[in-house]
Amino acid sequence: MKSPVQPLRIGILALGWTLVCLGSWLAGCSIDEALPSAWVLGPTSKERLAQGTQDPKAAEQEILRALESLFGTATAPHWPLGDSQPEGAKVLAQAAQTYREECSHCHGLEGYGNGPSSQFIQPKPWNFALGVFPRSAPDGSEPKLPALVTLLENGIASSSMPHFARLGKPVLMGVAGHVLLLLKRTQVETKLVDAYLQGGPGSLTPERVEGILETWSAGPQSLAQPGR
Numbered sequence: 001m002k003s004p005v006q007p008l009r010i011g012i013l014a015l016g017w018t019l020v021c022l023g024s025w026l027a028g029c030s031i032d033e034a035l036p037s038a039w040v041l042g043p044t045s046k047e048r049l050a051q052g053t054q055d056p057k058a059a060e061q062e063i064l065r066a067l068e069s070l071f072g073t074a075t076a077p078h079w080p081l082g083d084s085q086p087e088g089a090k091v092l093a094q095a096a097q098t099y100r101e102e103c104s105h106c107h108g109l110e111g112y113g114n115g116p117s118s119q120f121i122q123p124k125p126w127n128f129a130l131g132v133f134p135r136s137a138p139d140g141s142e143p144k145l146p147a148l149v150t151l152l153e154n155g156i157a158s159s160s161m162p163h164f165a166r167l168g169k170p171v172l173m174g175v176a177g178h179v180l181l182l183l184k185r186t187q188v189e190t191k192l193v194d195a196y197l198q199g200g201p202g203s204l205t206p207e208r209v210e211g212i213l214e215t216w217s218a219g220p221q222s223l224a225q226p227g228r
Contacts, residue, residue, distance in 0.1 A: 037074055037075060037100070037109075038073070038074055038109075039064070039067070039068075039073065039074045039109060039110050039185075040060075040064070040109075040110065041060050041063060041064065041189060041193075042110060042112045042129055042186060042189065043112065043114065044129070044190075045060075045063070045189055045190065045193045046060065048193055048197065049063075049193065049196070049197075052197045053196075053197070053200075055201075058201065059196055059201070062196065062201065062202075062204055063189065063192045063193060063196055063204065065204075066192050066204045066209045067185060067188070067189060067192065069206070069209060070185075070188065070209065070213060071181065071184075071185045071188075072092075074096060074100070074109055074110075075093065075096060075097070076089065076092075076093055076096075077092050077093070077096050077178070077181055078092060079092075079181060080184075080213055091174060092174075092177075092178070092181075094174060095171075095174030095175055095177060095178040096178055098167070098171060098174065098175050098178075099175050099178045099179070099182075102164060102167070102175070103115075103175070103179075105117045106118055106121065106125040106160070107125045107126065107128070108125075110128075110182060110185070110186065111127070111128030111129065111179065111182035111183065111185075111186055112127050112128065112129055112186070113125040113126055113127035113128070114127075121160045122160075123159065123160075125160075125161075128179065128182050128183045128186050129183075129186035129187065129189075129190070145173065145176050145177065145180065148176035148179055148180070149169065149172050149173055149176045152164045152167075152172045152175060152176060153165045153169070153172060187216065188212070188213060188216055191212050191215075191216050192204060192209070192212060195208065195212055
């Protein structure tokens, strides 16, 4: 007998997204305009900077500049220099746009699980900053591209995560690659906040940022990348 839980949760998700869309329409903007189009720092990073610095806004801007130098922008993302990736700039941009349209209203543009529909969902959308997806890597290891594509194709039973098989495997491979990029970006963000709190304003020089990326990439928390 089919469980009524998943249809109920998907119905709640649909209702929540409908309310977000309705609010956007009443405000006189399109749904595309209602979705964020620029990456920001995660809630935990903002809280740490608010507590540990005299000028949190300036700290945020310095860290965002460092992240942009490594990962590009939300509309024109790229992998850090040194990563051997098969995707071209156009493919990455298309995948980022698909993620924004299909995923960000739940998972957030940066992947922190805090999109506009997340307030209507239980359990909450997964926070990519945690580094692993239990459903795609049940042993706690880093998620791999094929496992993420399968997850996107099938959705997750007994949750609000729908399937996206209608998009087709090539598109889903791009979206899965973008999710891995967001996982890496959120993890590196934490390291940059650590470095800023230790060194203060002006401490995130290009050499320092590159060193942080290299140190992180060599550690056990480094994520598997598409094509590897």
